[in-house]
Amino acid sequence: DNSLQNVPLAPPDAILNLSALYKADTDPHKINLGVGAYRDNDGKPWILPVVKKAEELILHDPNVDHEYLPTAGLQSFTDASAKLIFGADSPAIKEKRVGTFQTISGTGACRIAADFLARHRKAPIYISNPSWANHQAIFTDAGLEIKYYQYWDPQTRGLAFASLIETFKSAPEGSIILLHPCAHNPTGVDPTFEQWKIIADVLKSKNHFPFFDCAYQGFASGDLDRDAQAVRYFVEQGFEMLVTQSFAKNMGLYGERCGALNVVAKTEESAKKAVSQWCKISRAAYSTAPSYGARIASTVLNNPELYQQWTEELKTMSYRIINMRDELFKHLQELGTPGTWNHVVDQIGMFSYTGLNLNQVNTLKEKFHVYLTDNGRISMAGLNTGNVRKFAEAVDWVVR
Numbered sequence: 465d466n467s468l469q470n471v472p473l474a475p476p477d478a479i480l481n482l483s484a485l486y487k488a489d490t491d492p493h494k495i496n497l498g499v500g501a502y503r504d505n506d507g508k509p510w511i512l513p514v515v516k517k518a519e520e521l522i523l524h525d526p527n528v529d530h531e532y533l534p535t536a537g538l539q540s541f542t543d544a545s546a547k548l549i550f551g552a553d554s555p556a557i558k559e560k561r562v563g564t565f566q567t568i569s570g571t572g573a574c575r576i577a578a579d580f581l582a583r584h585r586k587a588p589i590y591i592s593n594p595s596w597a598n599h600q601a602i603f604t605d606a607g608l609e610i611k612y613y614q615y616w617d618p619q620t621r622g623l624a625f626a627s628l629i630e631t632f633k634s635a636p637e638g639s640i641i642l643l644h645p646c647a648h649n650p651t652g653v654d655p656t657f658e659q660w661k662i663i664a665d666v667l668k669s670k671n672h673f674p675f676f677d678c679a680y681q682g683f684a685s686g687d688l689d690r691d692a693q694a695v696r697y698f699v700e701q702g703f704e705m706l707v708t709q710s711f712a713k714n715m716g717l718y719g720e721r722c723g724a725l726n727v728v729a730k731t732e733e734s735a736k737k738a739v740s741q742w743c744k745i746s747r748a749a750y751s752t753a754p755s756y757g758a759r760i761a762s763t764v765l766n767n768p769e770l771y772q773q774w775t776e777e778l779k780t781m782s783y784r785i786i787n788m789r790d791e792l793f794k795h796l797q798e799l800g801t802p803g804t805w806n807h808v809v810d811q812i813g814m815f816s817y818t819g820l821n822l823n824q825v826n827t828l829k830e831k832f833h834v835y836l837t838d839n840g841r842i843s844m845a846g847l848n849t850g851n852v853r854k855f856a857e858a859v860d861w862v863v864r
């Protein structure tokens with residue numbers, strides 16, 4: 465029977481569920497470390513001042529209208545976006561081997577890439593274990609075969625480097641390898657530059673296809689070039705590859721859904737062909753991307769004064785987060801909390817994989833009104849000078 469009564473209820477999204485629990489908690493000192501969005505030191509969302517300036521300019525621009533964007537997106541945005549990730553002087557861009565397509569933020573870029581790979585590259589995709597939970601959902605829905613490489617070593621609370629190299633070496637020739645170029649979600653652990661070079665060597669020797677999901681450029685270290693160095697190194701090494709971009713975190717454009725998907729190909733012609741396929745996929749799914757966020761990002765990226773201001777505001781965000789790592793570490797040291805906590809300061813980006821287990825996570829929720837995901841991941845952005853001590857004390861209590 466086709467009745468809607470027979471449609472099963474889909475399980476709630478774990479993160480959205482956590483936010484609902486947090487909202488329902490009436491404790492005035494509750495702490496939300498679940499959400500993957502920047503918060504200022506008062507725990508409030510932050511509209512970047514440079515974004516407000518760009519919005520003013522757009523509002524008064526007589527050439528702005530509400531027409532559809534071209535299927536590949538706003539060209540002033542996609543051109544600038546490619547330069548941002550590959551570098552303004554990138555030879556690959558000069559040689560026109562880069563194709564860039566505007567997407568519905570980073571998630572949309574992953575999905576277009578997934579649909580494209582499912583049609584045009586018959587190979588399994590290797591994702592890190594653990595990874596951003598939506599990777600599995602996206603690649604499964606697109607019909608790709610998912611395999612995993614170990615990424616997190618619970619013993620060292622760091623990168624499982626030897627294991628991931630082994631997996632890449634034993635993967636079938638020509639596999640797709642999904643990599644987080646900076647600020648790995650959920651662990652906050654990134655390979656060193658030396659390790660990236662070794663990864664590149666192994667991928668090259670096996671003819672694997674790198675796919676970089678870049679959701680945090682500039683947000684990780686505060687330096688846009690530094691956060692792009694793995695991607696740029698792989699381009700220098702001559703790989704064909706895909707690179708996503710999201711302006712959710714680094715411009716705070718979360719709800720505007722602003723992002724891009726890039727291909728680096730061997731020739732201009734094959735870059736064009738890839739983008740033509742993305743246009744075809746998007747046309748049948750949602751037609752064209754939304755224009756507002758892309759206009760904001762384009763304005764910031766193409767105006768030297770605004771761009772300069774943006775680089776400062778990126779530092780405001782990333783340094784506040786780095787500072788919270790230091791504070792948390794300091795309080796745990798002061799409390800003499802059992803275990804080693806160096807990983808809190810060694811990790812980078814929005815998230816820290818604390819190593820806390822499910823029991824401890826539940827106790828934090830129930831006894832201390834602290835909300836974090838079941839895998840022990842905390843969003844550093846949820847910490848501030850007003851709550852970091854309280855959080856450290858709660859962690860201290862649950863690990864004893």
Ligand code: PLP
Nearest residue numbers: 500569570571596649679710712
């Ligand atoms: N990829 C990774 C690894 C992420 O962490 C995120 C956001 O949390 C995204 C992609 C996509 O985010 P958005 O669709 O908001 O750009």
